[in-house]
Amino acid sequence: MKEPDVIEGMEVVYRKPQTLTATPMHYCPGCSHGVVHKILMEVVDEMGIQDKTVGVAPVGCSVFAYDYMNVDMQEAAHGRASAVATGIRRVLPDTYVFAYQGDGDLAAIGTGETVHTVNRGENILMVFINNGIYGMTGGQMAPTSLLGMKTSTSPYGREAAVNGYPLRITELLAQLPGAYYVTRQSVHTTAAVRKCKKAIEASFRYQTEKRGTCFIEVVANCPSGWKMTPNEANDWLEKNMFPYYPIGDIKAPKQ
Amino acid sequence: MKEPDVIEGMEVVYRKPQTLTATPMHYCPGCSHGVVHKILMEVVDEMGIQDKTVGVAPVGCSVFAYDYMNVDMQEAAHGRASAVATGIRRVLPDTYVFAYQGDGDLAAIGTGETVHTVNRGENILMVFINNGIYGMTGGQMAPTSLLGMKTSTSPYGREAAVNGYPLRITELLAQLPGAYYVTRQSVHTTAAVRKCKKAIEASFRYQTEKRGTCFIEVVANCPSGWKMTPNEANDWLEKNMFPYYPIGDIKAPKQ
Amino acid sequence: MIRGTIVVDTQICKGCELCITACPQDCLELSPGLNQKGYRYAQLKNDTCTGCVNCAIVCPDCAITVYRQAKKPRSVAVTA
Amino acid sequence: MIRGTIVVDTQICKGCELCITACPQDCLELSPGLNQKGYRYAQLKNDTCTGCVNCAIVCPDCAITVYRQAKKPRSVAVTA
Amino acid sequence: MNHAHEIIIAGFGGQGVLSMGQIISYSAMKEGKEVSWMPSYGPEMRGGTANCIVIVSEQRISSPIVTRFDTAIVLNQPSLDKFQAAVKPGGLLLYERSTIITPPTRTDIEVMGIPGLEEAQRLTSKQVANMVLLGAFLERRPVVKRENVISALHSVLPPHRQHLLPANEQALARGRELALEHAGRLVES
């Protein structure tokens, strides 16, 4: 359903990019996944690289990303998106390749692939949606769940002695020489969305220059998993996630 | 074959510990594995904890470690020694548990298990033999092989653009809060052996105190894989491995 | 004051209220009725909209199209 | 000078020569003949050994037992 | 054949169809009956529809999955459309009248529309709408005893929801009244 270009003498200044399909997203109300999908596709649209872009969807709530993103896509096994992206990028060296993964996918089951993909400096963009929980399977503890956080597998709160500390994998990856650009963003406010989009733009640019892996962590909400309204979730995000996962560039090339 | 305690009026001051079996080791002449086995078992012997120690052998040249170490041991699947050690230590919380792994085992196929074991701060000692090569399978490239290093799968030398940079996994692990004591040692000289042994002693001590994971990287030789004599290999080690893998404590508790 | 307006795709909107929080003009509210999926949806509650696109930018479901008084239009995601 | 000596398990020794390099007294050499596994093995070439245990410490195969003139013996790995 | 009563309860996720089924099951178990509760799970649940099949029987239950039902309780239009035809001749089709646009058309079964949502909102909150329907159902098909349902509610509600017990009981009672009225109307008309 495309809205008209002009209405009451006013011109359209913002609309859904054509690189998103018409399919309504299945995400819960207010979920960050939708925002990140949108800005990712806006960048593809604005850069005019739809015909040169291949995406990889993970197993997690964003498993259906290919239903919404209007680019060629592959759906990877749980945790293996970066390996799949490696396979694609190696045989299509002039393509823009991105992998899109949740925290369970990228930082639990896929840790090995994540570390080695970045260590090889694969020329891909890795988008990492850190919502501190396993959204899709019903709110289990993620490696990034905060201490004390109650989830369906830490019903009395995450304890360091049993489950270890929340994993700041992004900081680890930033130290690998293969990582070219590593940043942590969020999408819970207009300003945050704009910044995050800039990070995506930069990452796609670096890909043409074959400079290594670009890695964007998005500190995201999961209203359902956290059992909050979207606005509550975004507040909680700022108050609880940001102190442990501070926003900003972790490794940025000199401009 | 035990030598006598006294000979020509002289007393024995150094002999093989009883925690090593009589089986001759299968390692190539001069291989570091033998030295590390020995000092590990010396510590078990001296601390009198043979009856409370369970070791885990990897898949790699040291796959037969249990033939030599006279303690209860399990042989883990390739890369999974730290997961196996986790299983043991969780059900036997008052035991000393160590996992012994090569660089292919710990830093390639086992990366996920390695990162998460340390992140959970499992109360085990991880011994990591970094010889920059896959010894057992015939000298293929390891994640830790140096740039330019010729191996049977990098016959023209390792290239960063294709294979990424040598992985300093120990530095990464040191940043995890679960890591209590992280050090890099070697065993190519008498002094080095003595220091390395001290690190092992400390690690076992910390285990009783349940302080988290102790991690000892041993920068090791592989005369066969490197195609050198043992003495050449030890020289090469100092000249080439040490600059990239500097010796010393990376994370040490305050004494 | 620049004049603007928005069109909400009421069947797509999930009533998450993020746009409401994001609107600097406080011109959004939830509808009293439900859409086919059972959600109350966002709607303009007054005509103070400036077409600043804040609401649309945070909308996870791309449910908002924003219009603004002719001027050189911004080029955010306009590709039609 | 403290007097010491070593006994090499000639069947276990693989002739890696690390002990030779490690000996501060330069009192070790490889045998001319081979052991059953086909290796030349380490042997004392003179009697300047001080029992300093350097050679034994670096030996990967635990092939060396070290003795020293009575004094309070060091306690490295002596448990018999 | 055997004395099994086979029920499907269907609606949107969040309308409480799964817990309705659980309450019936729990009560039946208390009465020493055999029971099985089989939920739909999976894709259709996320914001979509949900249903459960409940079988209450005096004998060991063979298949917990059946395709024809003695009773269908449907809380939204898609469920009505889907399960109307699956009611056995002579069976009962009970539906939430407030949200249905196209009412059922079968005549060989007992059809009963109950405005559970409206009644619930009138009582306390729309959250007990399902209890209104349950009350109506039990009036027409007393597969379990009312007093056992009340005590099942005690067991099924989590501690922080125990304060809703009176509201639930009221809703059950209101459902019963509506069913009686409806039956009355049927007789009158």
Add this chain to the structure above:
Amino acid sequence: MNHAHEIIIAGFGGQGVLSMGQIISYSAMKEGKEVSWMPSYGPEMRGGTANCIVIVSEQRISSPIVTRFDTAIVLNQPSLDKFQAAVKPGGLLLYERSTIITPPTRTDIEVMGIPGLEEAQRLTSKQVANMVLLGAFLERRPVVKRENVISALHSVLPPHRQHLLPANEQALARGRELALEHAGRLVES
């Protein structure tokens, strides 16, 4: 049956038993014959023993693995002990005399001990000891032509070892002489 010659070559790893087999195989292939070379690999190789089975035939080779041999060439005592019994009656057992303590005992086969190591050391280096034995073997069982062996050597030796060609050729020739001498002694004694 068919004109296959089945050979086992065994010794310590590093004595060059695998490459002896490869040279025979390579030469046979050049002559248009069928050939298979089956190495032992695995645990026994690490510092232990190694062997390969070579079959040279005019016809398609069925099993590349056989347990009885026309010729056994053994370079150390364990291999002699292991394969002596596996030589077919009338077959050839060729062994490296320098390192054998317990010589073979069979009398129904041709047994020939050659001091390859000593001869090799006398010539240039002990590395060509295997070539001495190969020379002797080919003298007794000319399964491939000498000139093809020489050219096979050219192909098999890696570039940085091509300078060893003359030494290898010498060793082959010396082996042939020793075999002839040995045959002579046999005849004499």
Add this chain to the structure above:
Amino acid sequence: MAQSNGTDVRLMKGNEALAEAALRAGMQAYFGYPITPQSEVMEYLTMHAPEHPGVVILQAESELAAINMVYGAAGAGARVMISSSSPGISLMQEGLSYMTSAQLPALVVNVQRGGPGLGTIQPSQGDYFQAVKGGGHGDYRLIVLAPASVQEMVDFVFDAFRLTEKYRNPAMILADGALGQMMEKVALPPVGSLPRSAAPWATVGKPATRERNIVTSLFIQPERMEQINLQLQAKYRTLEKEEVRCEQLQMEDADFALVAFGLTSRICQKAMELARQKGIRVGLIRPITLYPFPSAVIRKAAGQVEAFVTVEMNAGQMVEDVRLAVDGTRPVHFTGRMGGMIPTPEEILAKIEAVVAEPSLQHA
């Protein structure tokens, strides 16, 4: 709701009942990773573990890590369980091969979903081959039990622990998503009812009084490895002789036999009722142990019935074992649904009727 005999009767979901049973059966450690439709197992365990002090429940970083933690804990002598669903079980194949070779006891639960690939999360029996023939490398078998009710999700936990420890071979409970999600009445045995026999081979620290214990699957000399294999095969022959379990329903007078396991067997019961209403004398053979498979029961039935109809939620897997047992003496038919679909009693009835109507019951 404790009963006089000390058992509890409750209304529970299959997954939760299984978890509660494991706690009561004296499980000492559980390692797992979330996956639908069995995530409730770990969720229940983390919630209720505090009632059983000392029990270890650990969410691993992956199924691969989890199965290797199981290896470690089992090797250390603990009674240990792991659960997952199809894709997660595929990731454990190397580990399971290792465990059979190292002869470690452990209980593996597969609550199957539709495959192949990521597939669906709906019930399926598509992993029969994987479970029964061995999805990992080498010659090994798992002891495989197929429950058909929530009560059996409880009972088979006890059974499986007993078998896995007796034979030192991993045992699997092969369930499906529906069994995991459905609720039924269950009687729960009391805690402590399953004693654990000593594990003198376990790695717990070597006292001076014995040789060190080694848990390994590496026997680098092939002669030695063959010996290990012969040991395993001997164990499997014993299992085939002594531990076969099978249920037969109305087989006394049956002219046709349905063969089905797990949930499908209950749908078949309904189909059987329908068929008998129509005068077709149908019986049901339900293999309870899928390995060891009840071949003898089926072979015996072949002397009685005119034909077999195997019903599975897959493309036809167990039917091969049925055919092997029947060995050509009677026709063996198959009907099934795939990818998360469940056959209905009516579909099965239609198949039975088609078989009955076959002009000749000779084998095609």
Add this chain to the structure above:
Amino acid sequence: MAQSNGTDVRLMKGNEALAEAALRAGMQAYFGYPITPQSEVMEYLTMHAPEHPGVVILQAESELAAINMVYGAAGAGARVMISSSSPGISLMQEGLSYMTSAQLPALVVNVQRGGPGLGTIQPSQGDYFQAVKGGGHGDYRLIVLAPASVQEMVDFVFDAFRLTEKYRNPAMILADGALGQMMEKVALPPVGSLPRSAAPWATVGKPATRERNIVTSLFIQPERMEQINLQLQAKYRTLEKEEVRCEQLQMEDADFALVAFGLTSRICQKAMELARQKGIRVGLIRPITLYPFPSAVIRKAAGQVEAFVTVEMNAGQMVEDVRLAVDGTRPVHFTGRMGGMIPTPEEILAKIEAVVAEPSLQHA
């Protein structure tokens, strides 16, 4: 050593010949991880890749990563290969299940070693079940080719690429350590002899002219997933009709049939020679495609021979497929060695003689 017809003849190890064949067959990408006894494949490829510009050879961090790189590259339309040995193949089971479901072509090479577990590195055929029945979850099949010579290690690479691309289903070359390590004479086809047909479904970037391409194995509606399964099953029926390969030796006058695949079939040839010397008329049936299995050939032979003897380097796996084909009409015997041991011609002969001497050739 180029021959007039443009082919090279060389003496090569099986593993190296396979690697060279892959390069000549136009393989565009290889992902792998070292493991004995097949490490020479990647070693050869890294050495010789520069002769084939543009070919991607990447040593992955694990078999798990490698198979998923294969998934990505295959999905992007490349001709891609992976190789490993038994434990490494077990780690790929999830990936293989995904690939069959997503209908991706790729060549998987398993140079088997003795199992289960870490086992030995000696030759084995212990992974037959895994390869043929599907070691991963769900209903799928691999196309499985079993070479018996170094020449076939070359030829089957071409064949397997052709089949995998034609059917969009992963194909496997199931070899063993001995085949990988032994040297034989091979004729190498020239580069460029295997054209690649278009892959319009591949994800290469979506032009304005078509809908986006999606490579996935997720079909969350079970009805849809069942459709996918029906597609797969239809494909498998076609394979069973059109792509069965089987070799028969001296079956014309045979009273007894040996059935064996891969290296074992050559040992059986020797045993057959020995048996015929003793006047026993033995023939040999060698399944070349293990899936699709040559059931019809065996069923036909059952009308001729008195008994079958299946020989495998395992505890008896293919013998089940032989039995299913024979379907009780003739006795089917088995002999095998396990864990890395190779049967000798003499052992096989002894088994044949025992079968011949059976008082009755009736089925036990």
